[in-house]
Amino acid sequence: MKICVLPGDGIGPEIMAQAVRVLNALDLQFEMEEALVGGCAVDATGNPLPEATLQLARAADAILLGAVGGPKWDSHPRNQRPELGLLGIRKELALFANLRPAILYPELANASTLKPEIVAGLDILIVRELTGDIYFGQPRGIELREVNGESQRVGWNTMIYAEYEIRRILRVAFEAAMKRGKRLCSVDKMNVLETTQLWRDIAIEVSKEFPEVELTHMLVDNAAMQLVRNPKQFDVMVTGNMFGDILSDEASMLTGSIGMLPSASLNADNKGMYEPSHGSAPDIAGKDLANPLATILSAAMMLRYTFNQEAAAQRIERAVKKVLAQGYRTGDIYEPGTKRVGTREMGDAVLAAL
Amino acid sequence: MKICVLPGDGIGPEIMAQAVRVLNALDLQFEMEEALVGGCAVDATGNPLPEATLQLARAADAILLGAVGGPKWDSHPRNQRPELGLLGIRKELALFANLRPAILYPELANASTLKPEIVAGLDILIVRELTGDIYFGQPRGIELREVNGESQRVGWNTMIYAEYEIRRILRVAFEAAMKRGKRLCSVDKMNVLETTQLWRDIAIEVSKEFPEVELTHMLVDNAAMQLVRNPKQFDVMVTGNMFGDILSDEASMLTGSIGMLPSASLNADNKGMYEPSHGSAPDIAGKDLANPLATILSAAMMLRYTFNQEAAAQRIERAVKKVLAQGYRTGDIYEPGTKRVGTREMGDAVLAAL
Ligand SMILES: [Mg+2]
Ligand SMILES: [Mg+2]
Structure with a gap:
């Protein structure tokens, strides 16, 4: 079970870190390898989808993505738009099914x-x-x-x-x-x-x-x-x-x-790219404020659709339900009377609930 | 101000009767002439849009329509479908703008x-x-x-x-x-x-x-x-x-x-066909149960968009607001604590509130 991990830009690295912790806590043998995509790849190589990333994506069974983009790259030329990293992977791997x-x-x-x-x-x-x-x-x-x-x-x-x-x-x-x-x-x-x-x-x-x-x-x-x-x-x-x-x-x-919403893009062999439905939220990046649950739930979708590990997928989904029932909330879903936590603390709660 | 009145099928005649009463209560000089369209036209002439109806529609400034269709005509040949009456008028008069x-x-x-x-x-x-x-x-x-x-x-x-x-x-x-x-x-x-x-x-x-x-x-x-x-x-x-x-x-x-929702279909000269958004409700036809307000509000739209009579349009709309505030409700919008009335009684209430 080879996973290509692409944290990306903005809040991507923080939320991805929590999803990786959750995956590592399962008793499953994953090979995870990380690479650059989007704006951070433009900064490092001039290309939102470097050849090394594409090769890793091709070799993996599944790709777990954080988020890409931000105002920093708005003024770059069109061929350096961070989103091209995702579009390139979609096209290369023929990911025709969006869940x-x-x-x-x-x-x-x-x-x-x-x-x-x-x-x-x-x-x-x-x-x-x-x-x-x-x-x-x-x-x-x-x-x-x-x-x-x-x-x-x-x-x-x-x-x-x-x-x-x-x-x-x-x-x-x-x-x-x-x-x-x-x-x-x-x-x-x-x-x-x-x-x-x-x-x-x-x-x-x-x-x-x-x-x-x-x-x-x-x-x-x-x-x-x-x-x-x-x-x-x-x-x-x-x-x-x-x-x-x-x-x-x-x-x-x-x-x-x-x-809270995950998503998947699959090809005919159930190979897929999994990512939260939300964006890179550059305004709160690096502040331990982002909600990691959509990324964690994307990892659960990966287990279900690419790896056919229904039990492990449900284990993650039950843990997410449990932390919500326990009252843990990041800022985006906070209501008076609940416990406001940061990105890492939300990851801790999910790990504890697994 | 020439109006072609097409009551149509099902609850059409009942709801149209109330809209016509409301129009007649305004101090405006309308010429109204009635014709057949839809299933009733099929029954009478074999054609959902008889030539006489089309001529009347062409000669009028505006068309006020009740509703067409019902299970009675489902088994008729395709060229006798009641809806063809509406599509024919739309096409003939080039009604390209749906409001x-x-x-x-x-x-x-x-x-x-x-x-x-x-x-x-x-x-x-x-x-x-x-x-x-x-x-x-x-x-x-x-x-x-x-x-x-x-x-x-x-x-x-x-x-x-x-x-x-x-x-x-x-x-x-x-x-x-x-x-x-x-x-x-x-x-x-x-x-x-x-x-x-x-x-x-x-x-x-x-x-x-x-x-x-x-x-x-x-x-x-x-x-x-x-x-x-x-x-x-x-x-x-x-x-x-x-x-x-x-x-x-x-x-x-x-x-x-x-x-409650009216609609209008206009051409480049602001000539238009006005009708409620709902259908002909054959199950409650002839029982004095139908809600005439969408048809009455369609008449208000006609005054606004074809006849440029904004004051008269608002007079009708204010009357509808008033009867709702007074608690009058037909069955489709009834809630406990309000006054349930029939089609004609709702028309009476709007007339009284004008
Ligand atoms: Mg969209
Ligand atoms: Mg539609």
Whole structure:
């Protein structure tokens, strides 16, 4: 079990340190090797994704990432943008499946803008296709065309999916559903878009390989409504890149506590990159203030999806639940009456609760 | 001021009767003429949009519609689907601008799944482009192509906007903002989609014609989050057909009371079709149970946007607020401690409050 550890920028190193402590406390044999990515890699090598990092990422089974970026690199040339480090790894390893849980621990229900009875205990997983769809489709552009008898600018993009792209993301989603509540909702706009008519047809075909999973379909506008009306009706949702972009962000905001949300990006061999959904928070970097739980929960996702170590994944998740029940809170999730702790102290609490 | 009145199917005739009573109680000179559309038109003529109805709609300044459809016509051939009546009018009159308010009266705040302090008093207007974008773009389809050395199905659609389409919907949105809080948020995905890069460029150009309106921009995934996090930050939002489909439904669900929401579809001359956001509710049709307020509020929108009768529009809206404050509720918005009334009694209350 080889892990490429990429702490990155801002709060990345602090939160990663706690996740590594938690992993080391499990009785599992990991080989962990650390490398530079993002702004710190630009500073050291001029390249947000140095060749040495890419080689390590290729050789590893999983990549655990902290966060990248910060104002320090905003003025650098475009080819030195820290985010290019992540995009490069995604592309190189063909990480086409983005898994975004939206979980709201009952203890944090006050953080949501929704009523506690609607969201407390929320636990849904959104599976978003990450390498296709209209975000990458060709042709695309802006050009002058003859319209209504005059020359006008016209902008266009192409939504496009081939059968194999839809099939492989649906398999990931069905497999994720098998590891959870065995209910999968596929989101499309089949009444208007042929691309998503094909999506629905293939979803129905792939469902025959997973007879235990209950497959339902929902139109994307209705899905955006249902996430507000009754989000707990969902177990796993799967959709294309663009709809997934919108719905996964909407779902994460339902929890009101984005500092708690992990994510995964997988390829066809279940090799994956795992990272918190939040950013590098340069304003609090190095101050022992950051919430390490999303990174720790990302490590749990790694155990589940890449290493198939369900028991160890649950051990971490139970420990996180326990520290919340014990009242430990970093600043981002603090409420009066709870115990405010720093990054390291939160790591200590999780270790103690393992 | 010529109004084509189309009661339609299901609860349509009942709710329309109350809206017509309210319009007649204003001291304005309307010419109203009624016609058939939808299922009732199919029953009478075999056509969901009879030629006589279309002629009346063309000759009128505004169309006030109840609702169409019901299980009765589900088994009819495709060219007799009741919805074709609406689509036909939209197309014939080039109604490209869909205005969807999301309003939550403080008295109904409990109906929302969001906390009252987040949504009570919500009053936003979403302006959605209705006749272009990926829902109509060519080319589109599903076909077999050579992919990865084998023949696979591929599905594709084309997102496309010409300059004039973007310019005219933005003008409608800026004009709507001038009639409200003078703040307009244009929603796009300019960091990834060229079509919406053009959208943003033109939004900035059109904003020069409306120096009093504060224009901001937001990416669609962030907009889906912000509607959950803090919906009251918005005044008017404007976006394309697909993003508008998703965001307007999400926003309407924030209110928890879709029986209260009107809508408008306008063309370049401010001619428009006005209708409640809800459907024809065949299960309660003819029972004096339906909520007529969305239709009455649609009539207020008609006064504002087609007839430029702002004072009369506000007179109706104030009357609706008053009957809610007085505790009148139809079944869909009833709570213990309020006065449950029927369709006609609700109409009486609005008339008394005018
Ligand atoms: Mg996003
Ligand atoms: Mg819709």
